[in-house]
Amino acid sequence: MTITEKILASHAGIKEVKPGMLINAKIDIALGNDITAPIAIQEFQKAGGSKVFDKNKVVLIPDHFTPNKDINSAQQCKALRDFAKEQDITHYYEVGRMGIEHVLLPEEGIVLPGDLVIGADSHTCTYGALAAFSTGVGSTDLAAAMLTGELWFKAPETMKIILHGNMREWVSGKDLILAIIGRIGVDGALYKAMEFFGEAIKKLTMADRFTIANMAIEAGAKNGIFAFDEVSRSYVEKRAKREYAIYESDHDASYCEVMELNVSEIEPQVAFPHLPSNVRGITKVGEIHIDQALIGSCTNGRIEDLRIAAKVLKGRTVAPYVRLIIIPATQEIYRQAIEEGLVEIFLSANAAISTPTCGACLGGHMGVLAEGERAIATTNRNFVGRMGHPKSEIYLSNPAVAAASAILGRIASPDEL
Amino acid sequence: MKFRGRVWKFGDNIDTDAIIPARYLATSDSAALAQHCMEDANPEFIRQMKRGDIILAGENFGCGSSREHAPIAIKAAGISCVVAKSFARIFYRNAFNMGLPIFESSKLWSLAEEGQVIVVDADVGVITIVGSRRKPVEINAIPEFMQELIESGGLISHLAKKYKEMNN
Numbered sequence: 088m089t090i091t092e093k094i095l096a097s098h099a100g101i102k103e104v105k106p107g108m109l110i111n112a113k114i115d116i117a118l119g120n121d122i123t124a125p126i127a128i129q130e131f132q133k134a135g136g137s138k139v140f141d142k143n144k145v146v147l148i149p150d151h152f153t154p155n156k157d158i159n160s161a162q163q164c165k166a167l168r169d170f171a172k173e174q175d176i177t178h179y180y181e182v183g184r185m186g187i188e189h190v191l192l193p194e195e196g197i198v199l200p201g202d203l204v205i206g207a208d209s210h211t212c213t214y215g216a217l218a219a220f221s222t223g224v225g226s227t228d229l230a231a232a233m234l235t236g237e238l239w240f241k242a243p244e245t246m247k248i249i250l251h252g253n254m255r256e257w258v259s260g261k262d263l264i265l266a267i268i269g270r271i272g273v274d275g276a277l278y279k280a281m282e283f284f285g286e287a288i289k290k291l292t293m294a295d296r297f298t299i300a301n302m303a304i305e306a307g308a309k310n311g312i313f314a315f316d317e318v319s320r321s322y323v324e325k326r327a328k329r330e331y332a333i334y335e336s337d338h339d340a341s342y343c344e345v346m347e348l349n350v351s352e353i354e355p356q357v358a359f360p361h362l363p364s365n366v367r368g369i370t371k372v373g374e375i376h377i378d379q380a381l382i383g384s385c386t387n388g389r390i391e392d393l394r395i396a397a398k399v400l401k402g403r404t405v406a407p408y409v410r411l412i413i414i415p416a417t418q419e420i421y422r423q424a425i426e427e428g429l430v431e432i433f434l435s436a437n438a439a440i441s442t443p444t445c446g447a448c449l450g451g452h453m454g455v456l457a458e459g460e461r462a463i464a465t466t467n468r469n470f471v472g473r474m475g476h477p478k479s480e481i482y483l484s485n486p487a488v489a490a491a492s493a494i495l496g497r498i499a500s501p502d503e504l
Numbered sequence: 505m506k507f508r509g510r511v512w513k514f515g516d517n518i519d520t521d522a523i524i525p526a527r528y529l530a531t532s533d534s535a536a537l538a539q540h541c542m543e544d545a546n547p548e549f550i551r552q553m554k555r556g557d558i559i560l561a562g563e564n565f566g567c568g569s570s571r572e573h574a575p576i577a578i579k580a581a582g583i584s585c586v587v588a589k590s591f592a593r594i595f596y597r598n599a600f601n602m603g604l605p606i607f608e609s610s611k612l613w614s615l616a617e618e619g620q621v622i623v624v625d626a627d628v629g630v631i632t633i634v635g636s637r638r639k640p641v642e643i644n645a646i647p648e649f650m651q652e653l654i655e656s657g658g659l660i661s662h663l664a665k666k667y668k669e670m671n672n
């Protein structure tokens with residue numbers, strides 16, 4: 088069996104799981120945010136629910152339209168907060184403690200290896216970096232999970248992705264996953280688990296792995312997953328407050344497809360509008376002027392991302408008429424960025440720095456685009472209208488390219504500085 | 505769990521707008537939605553179909569929006585189950601969560617013709633074409649807990665029932 092099949096089998100209390108099987112499995116963590124949880128709470132109440140199955144396992148994070156963007160979002164956040172209070176939810180994080188959910192949960196040690204996690208948010212697949220099975224579901228499913236602590240799943244087939252070689256300078260996890268999506272398309276892994284292998288993986292930081300797993304959904308995958316190793320061990324050890332289990336794919340596990348990629352051939356990637364699969368290498372981008380650069384989100388708002396951005400921005404300033412918005416993904420990352428002097432560099436570069444929020448990533452607030460405007464963003468989706476006006480454009484890249492582009496006012500590699 | 509019904513055939517990529525056009529979404533009343541089920545894919549369908557009939561479709565059935573109205577409309581129209589070569593991911597979940605049984609089979613589509621009667625045996629995991637000498641087509645069986653879910657009319661009503669039992 089693969090690691091995905093093993094985690095599903097153990098949570099379903101059965102010996103073996105095969106792709107296509109319908110199973111009923113126990114949930115370790117059920118996650119909702121200020122957009123999806125209010126609907127789930129209503130469904131929960133409709134089903135007669137009065138108490139969640141385990142107050143330590145339901146996680147509620149107000150991160151999308153916070154700090155409250157308008158009256159509507161204030162109402163939604165209030166619904167979330169009232170429910171969290173009423174249910175005495177352990178993992179509810181108020182503005183000021185809050186971070187973007189998919190960065191916050193691993194950081195707080197809420198999600199651990201071997202867990203089965205569901206979240207009413209498509210980027211819940213991020214936690215696969217921790218050797219956990221995690222996937223995005225709808226609000227009704229979240230309601231069901233909150234009520235009973237169980238949910239049904241259809242076991243996915245697994246696609247094996249092997250990464251060879253050494254990464255070039257300025258290349259990060261973001262470029263690898265963009266290159267993969269560019270190769271297989273936005274439905275290239277539909278329904279499937281993407282399991283990452285190869286010697287290139289061993290050298291990836293946890294931040295890189297989170298970024299890769301985060302964007303598995305952009306290839307249509309149900310989940311993305313990495314094996315547990317020394318890198319994940321040292322990340323998890325200092326955070327875990329409970330026991331966790333380690334699962335490994337068998338040597339004779341069966342895969343529906345194998346894809347190999349030599350990462351040494353990959354240069355920084357840019358996904359052109361309006362699909363994450365529409366990628367080109369940075370040297371083939373041409374002259375594309377930008378109005379805004381966004382560094383942040385659950386894809387690239389970690390401290391490692393901010394360090395790279397600072398390295399590029401140090402002693403330089405953002406081009407005239409260009410906005411650079413930097414959003415540390417959690418309070419902890421924000422504090423670290425201040426302590427390490429990164430915020431000082433950003434301020435001197437004329438960047439706007441925000442409290443943690445999803446905000447600009449989904450065109451909610453804190454950096455919405457006008458008609459005809461163009462942005463480079465370290466986020467995960469460049470669909471039509473994702474960051475604002477339907478006639479605006481989003482180019483996806485890693486933090487180094489986004490920072491260099493902000494300085495030059497056009498999409499550029501740090502090598503051009 | 506067994507379903508016996510006449511086959512209505514549809515092609516690949518039947519999207520949620522073909523299943524229930526967006527112009528009718530002002531209501532979430534299932535009977536009202538049912539009246540327009542599959543209207544843009546086959547306008548005759550809703551007039552001629554009988555309770556218990558089965559939809560047989562190609563690849564990627566239910567693609568497009570994540571709206572739960574689509575399986576609701578099909579179920580309320582009286583379709584007993586849907587068999588398709590493949591389903592869009594969100595439709596797959598929504599269908600079971602709304603209590604509409606669906607089955608994947610890459611083979612049946614080219615074997616069964618419109619109007620033929622088929623029997624879907626969800627316990628064993630086979631589909632037979634009535635009056636045909638062909639071997640039954642294999643499908644994934646529906647385990648008991650999922651059959652319970654379908655019989656209670658979908659996830660939320662199933663949970664309401666279970667939750668009551670848990671607290672009794």
Ligand code: SF4
Pocket residue numbers: 151187188189208210384385386444445446448449466467
């Ligand atoms: S940062 Fe963007 S992609 Fe990530 S959870 Fe927030 S809105 Fe979704």
